[in-house]
Amino acid sequence: MTEHAISDDPQATYAENRLAARILTVILMLAVLAAVTVAVFGLPALGIIGLIGTAVVWAGLLAITLGN
DSSP states (O other): OOTTOSSSOTTOOHHHHHHHHHHHHHHHHHHHHHHHHHHHHOHHHHHHHHHHHHHHHHHHHHHHHHHO
């Protein structure tokens, strides 16, 4: 296992570790963006973020369903 491995999986490749790091970075950036948006615009922004999140999850589930 390399010393830069993110996971405990000894078979994880460097590309898989980079992809995991990118995904975690994007999630962290979205969480910070949501916190800043709520801090600036208040709780109505949280409702809008929830609606957008619902639409994104619905679209993802629809894409998975259409792929099967």
